[in-house]
Amino acid sequence: MNNDKLWQQHIGEHDNGLFLLGTIDVPIFLLKISDGWALIEGSVEPLAPLILRQLENIVKDLEDIRYWFITHSHYDHIGTLSLLYPLLPNVKVFVSEATKRALCHPKANEVTYNLTQSLYNIMPEAEHAQSPLLETKVPLADIPVEVLEDGQEVHFDSNHSMMALATPGHAKCLLSFYEPKYKRLYVSDTLGEMVSPIRWEPLIFQNYNAYINSLRILQKLNVEQLVLGHHGILSGDLAQNAAQRAESDVARFIKESEHVFLTLDKDIAKTTRYISEKTRDSTATFVSKKLHYNGTLLMLKLAGVIPEVELIE
Numbered sequence: 080m081n082n083d084k085l086w087q088q089h090i091g092e093h094d095n096g097l098f099l100l101g102t103i104d105v106p107i108f109l110l111k112i113s114d115g116w117a118l119i120e121g122s123v124e125p126l127a128p129l130i131l132r133q134l135e136n137i138v139k140d141l142e143d144i145r146y147w148f149i150t151h152s153h154y155d156h157i158g159t160l161s162l163l164y165p166l167l168p169n170v171k172v173f174v175s176e177a178t179k180r181a182l183c184h185p186k187a188n189e190v191t192y193n194l195t196q197s198l199y200n201i202m203p204e205a206e207h208a209q210s211p212l213l214e215t216k217v218p219l220a221d222i223p224v225e226v227l228e229d230g231q232e233v234h235f236d237s238n239h240s241m242m243a244l245a246t247p248g249h250a251k252c253l254l255s256f257y258e259p260k261y262k263r264l265y266v267s268d269t270l271g272e273m274v275s276p277i278r279w280e281p282l283i284f285q286n287y288n289a290y291i292n293s294l295r296i297l298q299k300l301n302v303e304q305l306v307l308g309h310h311g312i313l314s315g316d317l318a319q320n321a322a323q324r325a326e327s328d329v330a331r332f333i334k335e336s337e338h339v340f341l342t343l344d345k346d347i348a349k350t351t352r353y354i355s356e357k358t359r360d361s362t363a364t365f366v367s368k369k370l371h372y373n374g375t376l377l378m379l380k381l382a383g384v385i386p387e388v389e390l391i392e
């Protein structure tokens with residue numbers, strides 16, 4: 080099979096009961112299970128009206144949505160919770176302990192709110208929620224959640240389950256999910272940003288060693304399908320080899336960034352701007368220019384490319 084077939088980017092139904100909803104850049108996943116449906120990921124608030132229409136088309140009765148697996152607390156992975164949770168009377172929301180803390184944290188919720196507002200200007204598909212969807216909106220802190228520990232499984236039936244895997248490094252709270260029945264791995268942002276199936280840009284926003292360690296844990300899994308936090312679904316060799324490619328591309332990123340830093344006379348702002356401009360195209364519809372610059376600066380520090388503290392000579 081060629082790479083086109085191994086990288087699926089369509090909205091709607093995929094293999095083995097999986098549906099990709101929202102948009103290809105900021106999706107939410109819907110999974111058929113024996114007694115209903117499960118959701119994975121949370122997308123962004125400006126896509127909530129679209130996602131609701133998509134869900135109503137496929138699911139028919141929203142009462143049948145029973146599980147919602149949240150990978151991490153970043154604004155582009157929890158965005159529809161406040162609007163859609165109240166419409167799903169039987170749903171249980173699963174998160175990591177650190178995500179639970181973030182959802183209750185006023186400062187974190189303020190960051191989520193501000194980043195969400197910026198999306199209404201940059202996302203072509205953004206829609207403001209109208210009545211009645213708007214009337215039932217709940218604060219993130221008021222949504223009851225269940226905590227999953229590393230390795231813990233949620234059983235849908237005797238041979239179908241979802242296993243949580245702690246994969247920090249991009250974010251402390253990040254959980255990947257593994258569905259053993261279909262050897263399907265939901266990695267969210269653990270592997271970084273996929274520019275193409277053979278090129279990854281790292282997204283190290285919490286801890287470098289944890290990031291590499293998470294990539295190595297995922298390399299040991301048997302993966303037939305790799306479901307990404309952004310840009311689609313990989314199958315076959317592309318899926319199995321992605322975590323290894325992502326690790327090699329961390330090394331490439333560091334080497335290239337160190338070269339840029341030296342070439343630009345160790346000017347931190349110029350280096351960050353240059354690298355951010357070169358790598359931001361694939362996320363331009365849901366990551367503002369300013370956020371991308373700040374993320375790049377943080378990553379260059381965490382990866383040891385530029386010093387943590389600027390030395391005055």
Ligand SMILES: [Zn+2]
Nearest residue numbers: 153249250268
């Ligand atoms: Zn993230």
